[in-house]
Amino acid sequence: MSDNTPNRKTEKNDEIDLLDLFRRIGRELQKLGKALKNGFLLSTVFLIRNSIPLGISIIAGVALSYSIKLSSASFYTSDLVFKNNLVRIDEKSLRDVTGTTAELISKINKLHLFCAEGNTLALSNAISMKPEFSKNIEDINAYWIIDQNNDGVSDYVDYKANHNVYDTVNVRMQNSIDIRVKINSSIDLNQVRDGILKFIESDSLFQRRNNLRLRQNSELLKRYNSDIIQLDSLQKVKYFEETRNMRPANGGQIIFMQEQNTQLVYNDIYNIFTMKQQLENETDLYTSIITILSDFSTPTRRENGVMYYGKNIIPVFFLGMLLFLILKANKKRLKDVYEKY
Numbered sequence: 001m002s003d004n005t006p007n008r009k010t011e012k013n014d015e016i017d018l019l020d021l022f023r024r025i026g027r028e029l030q031k032l033g034k035a036l037k038n039g040f041l042l043s044t045v046f047l048i049r050n051s052i053p054l055g056i057s058i059i060a061g062v063a064l065s066y067s068i069k070l071s072s073a074s075f076y077t078s079d080l081v082f083k084n085n086l087v088r089i090d091e092k093s094l095r096d097v098t099g100t101t102a103e104l105i106s107k108i109n110k111l112h113l114f115c116a117e118g119n120t121l122a123l124s125n126a127i128s129m130k131p132e133f134s135k136n137i138e139d140i141n142a143y144w145i146i147d148q149n150n151d152g153v154s155d156y157v158d159y160k161a162n163h164n165v166y167d168t169v170n171v172r173m174q175n176s177i178d179i180r181v182k183i184n185s186s187i188d189l190n191q192v193r194d195g196i197l198k199f200i201e202s203d204s205l206f207q208r209r210n211n212l213r214l215r216q217n218s219e220l221l222k223r224y225n226s227d228i229i230q231l232d233s234l235q236k237v238k239y240f241e242e243t244r245n246m247r248p249a250n251g252g253q254i255i256f257m258q259e260q261n262t263q264l265v266y267n268d269i270y271n272i273f274t275m276k277q278q279l280e281n282e283t284d285l286y287t288s289i290i291t292i293l294s295d296f297s298t299p300t301r302r303e304n305g306v307m308y309y310g311k312n313i314i315p316v317f318f319l320g321m322l323l324f325l326i327l328k329a330n331k332k333r334l335k336d337v338y339e340k341y
Helices: 004-049 051-071 100-117 120-126 189-201 204-245 262-285 306-329 331-340
Strands: 076-084 137-147 171-183 290-294
Touching (some): 004 051, 004 306, 076 100, 076 189, 100 120, 100 137, 100 189, 100 204
Antiparallel strands (some): 076 290, 137 171
């Protein structure tokens, strides 16, 4: 009896400590809720009282953005999307085993380097344009296209180059590339497009790869045709043998000597014929190194409008004014703290 008494007291004390802990947590949560509520109310009142200077800061940001827009040269952008015909996709990893898409992006970004350096002569030679026209090109850049959920449909272009290459759900499309051209005046984008295509297709390594691809496709098509003919002949022989084995015996009875397998040969023929059609589509439709899927369109609105500059300037002005007002409202407290320490 006496042995159990200390254990009961210990259990009772544990229960009391646990309840006390929950009470303390509840009180702290109530204090936190009150503090958040008071902070929200004080912030709202502070913003309302200082709405005029804060509004002036926003107006000043818009005015500065507008003035920068007027004093800056206009520029326009347009995008082209093309299909890389040299791609070979691995069925398991869904990656380009040839690596040609990355190579194409790297090659096109040489044009970006010429633009960044202001090397108009090198740019005009690369895309076969006269220097007086190529000087109106501000930038040429190639970007990956991202496929969200890996469903084979393009979703957005990775303009900021911040996509995680280890993401297996949202992946880079291995057979499509986006090219963005930035120009400072109205020029013939068809000439720019033709110059970029010539720049890509003049690469000797890409040419050899494309010729090899077309030659291998042609050899595989011949093999498909040969297999279809052989399977068709086999189907006819099997049908003849099956029909002969089904001839009536004595007394007009039919004797089945073996199971009919002609239908199995037909499935093989159909599968090879389907692969043959797919290969013919690739060979006939995509004969060059790349194929344009979406061409440049004439831009109608300048990119560097008021909001182009305002999205950075207006928040800076607003936050700067807000910080100044907070410091001004707590001037006395800050002074006391400064004198104390």
